[in-house]
Amino acid sequence: MRIDLPAYLPDQSINSGVITVAENVYRAADGYRPIGSFLTNSTALPAAFNGGGAFISTSGTSYLLAGTTTTLSRYSAGGWVSLLSALTVTKRWNYAQFGDFVVAVNGGVTQAVNLNAGTAAALAGAPTFTCITVVGDYVVGGQAGGDILLVQWSAFNDHTGWTPGTDQSGFQPMLTGGEIMGIAGGEFGIILQRGRLVRMSRTGAADAPFQFDEITPNVGCASKGSVCQHGRSVFFLSDRGFMACEDGQLPVPIGNEKVDRDFQSQVPRDEWHRIYGAVDPRRTLVSWVLPGNPGKEWIYNWTLQEWSTGAYVVDGIFSGFTSSTDTDNTGITNVDSDPALTVDDPRFSGGAPRLFAVQNGQIGTLEGPPLAARVWMGFVEFAKDRVSRLRSVRPVGDLTAASCVLDCRQRLGDAENLKTTGSMRDSGVMAVRASGKYVATRLSIPAGHSWNYVRAFEYDVESGGNR
16 A cells, blocks of 8 residues: 655644645655755854855955854955954844845945955945835835834835935834834835734835835734745744735735644744744745754745655755855866866856755755655555555555665554554565554654655555454
8 A cells, every 4th residue: 555645734624634744855746755964164253143144246246244142244266255343243144135235234334245346344324224125116114213113214226215204205103013023125114013914015206115014914924034045935923823915915824733833832932033044046945943053944835835844953944045155265276187177167156045954053055965854754554444454564665775664553542552653675665563553653764764755655554353
């Protein structure tokens, strides 16, 4: 009997025909695929990581920035070059690119980074912000000047102009809905407050360049770090669970009856402020990480609308691009040896989208050998009201090393009755002698084992009596 691996739905009952544990894997159309181990791209940051970002200048060069509790640094030649130091940063760094400049905020002095010059300085006249984005031709920030209800925007097409009433710069107090938790940008803005969502639309009028319309008064953002954006989609954590706001319309629950209850049972609300959210555009995944050793990751595939998890050492995550490389740092000593190789070769320009992870202060990607993975399927009743006898189980995929444990029970409320299979044979079969009315399957794949997918379980099973 073959059972294709179902969706990971830990909020469902244990005999709902679902996956109950999907750890260090991500969902794919043909089953589950491995999450790679951490591969560092940098030396360690000078202080604790507190928010990162990647940006591409108008020349096509990509840059990687990382903020800590005391510094703001730019990645260069395999190490970090300090742009700002001796800072005291208590809140998360956030960034917004405007041309060849990046406006960096953290609740303290607003900074402007000149990407091409590799310098940073205080942005004169700009108020403090805790979140920042770009809406149309304006830089827009939240919690302006320490006011948790105030949104303020720059002059038209000028990130340096912050005098309200001059060149269309202005502000708007959000008098209902509570604290501003984040702002998403683009053609229009989405203001995420603690108790509501508001759309910020351009009007074209010089004296009132924005119109503010309430999207919903019933759903707000419960974690500032959970807000992440891909195109016109905004993802965030609310009191109800994980949400997606598509194209500025009503938010849609994406974790309801799937992972929300499980998440809230594992992460107390007083820990939600530690969460990092980021998008992996290559795999159409959005991830939320709670830092730790190990930390925990919740992964949502927005194309398949399905979930999985990760567990590994992590300080934080952020979306970005590969950094551009100077030919002096490639190890290539003779470009004449390859006539097709030039100093402006695209392979050195960077800009490939990546999901970056931070581990022990080092920034890298999860593209190393696979992490140890677990895929557990809930209880299955092979023959209704009858005991089933199992002789073997075979994971369908390209695994050549794995272990499997069956939990075989007469009643779902009984204590665990675990039966460990034999080692995997050349045929992929793992022999076992087990029986029960309800059987759960626990597959474990060792760290470092090279595999690409697992999609089903095949059982050698026969029906017995009904006692």
